[in-house]
Amino acid sequence: MISIAADLAEMHPQTLRMYERRGLVHPRRTAKNTRLYSLADVERLRRIQELTDLGLNLAGVERVLRLETELTAALDQVEALRRELAEVTARIRDEVRVAERSLRHDLVPVRSTAVIRIDRRDKRGQ
Amino acid sequence: MISIAADLAEMHPQTLRMYERRGLVHPRRTAKNTRLYSLADVERLRRIQELTDLGLNLAGVERVLRLETELTAALDQVEALRRELAEVTARIRDEVRVAERSLRHDLVPVRSTAVIRIDRRDKRGQ
DNA sequence: CCAACTGTGACGGAGCGTCAATGTAT
DNA sequence: CATACATTGACGCTCCGTCACAGTTG
Numbered sequence: 001m002i003s004i005a006a007d008l009a010e011m012h013p014q015t016l017r018m019y020e021r022r023g024l025v026h027p028r029r030t031a032k033n034t035r036l037y038s039l040a041d042v043e044r045l046r047r048i049q050e051l052t053d054l055g056l057n058l059a060g061v062e063r064v065l066r067l068e069t070e071l072t073a074a075l076d077q078v079e080a081l082r083r084e085l086a087e088v089t090a091r092i093r094d095e096v097r098v099a100e101r102s103l104r105h106d107l108v109p110v111r112s113t114a115v116i117r118i119d120r121r122d123k124r125g126q
Numbered sequence: 127m128i129s130i131a132a133d134l135a136e137m138h139p140q141t142l143r144m145y146e147r148r149g150l151v152h153p154r155r156t157a158k159n160t161r162l163y164s165l166a167d168v169e170r171l172r173r174i175q176e177l178t179d180l181g182l183n184l185a186g187v188e189r190v191l192r193l194e195t196e197l198t199a200a201l202d203q204v205e206a207l208r209r210e211l212a213e214v215t216a217r218i219r220d221e222v223r224v225a226e227r228s229l230r231h232d233l234v235p236v237r238s239t240a241v242i243r244i245d246r247r248d249k250r251g252q
Numbered sequence: 253c254c255a256a257c258t259g260t261g262a263c264g265g266a267g268c269g270t271c272a273a274t275g276t277a278t
Numbered sequence: 279c280a281t282a283c284a285t286t287g288a289c290g291c292t293c294c295g296t297c298a299c300a301g302t303t304g
Contacts, residue, residue: 001283002282002283002284003282003283011269012269012270012271013283014269014270014271015268015269015270017284017285018268018269032276032277032278032283032284033283033284034277034282034283034284035283035284051189052268054185054189055183055185055293056183056185056186056189057181057182057183057185057186057267057268057293058267058268059180059181059182059183059186059267060182060183060185060186060187060189060190061186063177063180063182063186063190064186064189064190064193067190067193067194067197068193070197071193071196071197071200074197074200074201074204075200077200077204078200078203078204078207081204081207081208081211082207084211085207085210085211085214088211088214088215088218089214092214092218092221095218099225127257128256128257128258129256129257137295138295138296138297139256139257140295140296140297141294141295141296143258143259144294144295158257158258158302158303158304159257159258159302160256160257160258160303161257161258178294178295181266181267183267183293183294184293184294185293
């Protein structure tokens with residue numbers, strides 16, 4: 001299995017063994033100690049090659065890979081929070097509109113203070 | 127100025143010059159071409175030393191530093207969004223409470239539908 | 253003239269990829 | 279027996295930190 005993984009990643013098998021020894025990849029092992037590389041492993045190997053081609057050290061590659069995962073996680077979190085915030089603001093706007101309409105229609109003889117207050121919040125919320 | 131910077135960073139002046147040539151640090155220059163290191167530069171030098179002590183390549187150091195700034199920016203953004211979201215939810219809760227109170231106090235003979243609708247939103251909002 | 257800066261060139265150690273040798277299982 | 283895997287040792291190449299030398303400036 002290491003030969004085809006090396007072929008897919010365009011690297012020497014020895015290099016793959018070295019990377020495993022350094023803890024950069026963790027291929028599965030068969031019962032008879034043969035390395036088994038998953039497609040994710042091969043993909044990681046290609047990523048390692050990109051970084052080493054840029055002149056990166058193996059230690060640097062390791063740290064960069066870890067930082068990249070942290071960064072993508074943080075960016076995903078930013079995206080999720082953005083969506084949540086947009087959803088909440090949209091909901092409050094609908095909320096205000098519904099409340100306003102119900103007040104206007106159902107409670108015609110109301111004192112105008114409550115309605116005015118809600119209107120101001122709506123503008124500020126944008 | 128390079129000598130005291132090297133002393134503060136516990137590195138050889140030649141190393142500092144090399145780092146500048148590689149673009150890792152950008153010390154200011156005096157009129158007569160002498161390097162001037164700010165405290166931020168020295169701090170960056172110490173960070174570089176930490177990474178190289180971990181076995182990092184210079185290319186790796188460069189990339190790691192860039193990734194770290196991106197990561198901290200993303201984390202700061204996460205923090206800001208979190209705060210904003212908390213603020214918005216808190217404001218909508220106050221909003222509902224104020225509206226509810228004004229309805230209860232000012233408009234006693236109201237049809238109860240509007241009040242009930244607002245109450246449900248408040249619980250869901252948590 | 254000395255001290256400290258600038259630059260460039262060279263040397264030694266370490267990391268890394270590859271090759272070679274040897275052993276084992278299919 | 280041939281093939282593919284495993285491990286280990288050794289060889290070059292490059293990177294990097296340091297030293298050495300030469301030129302400027304205060």
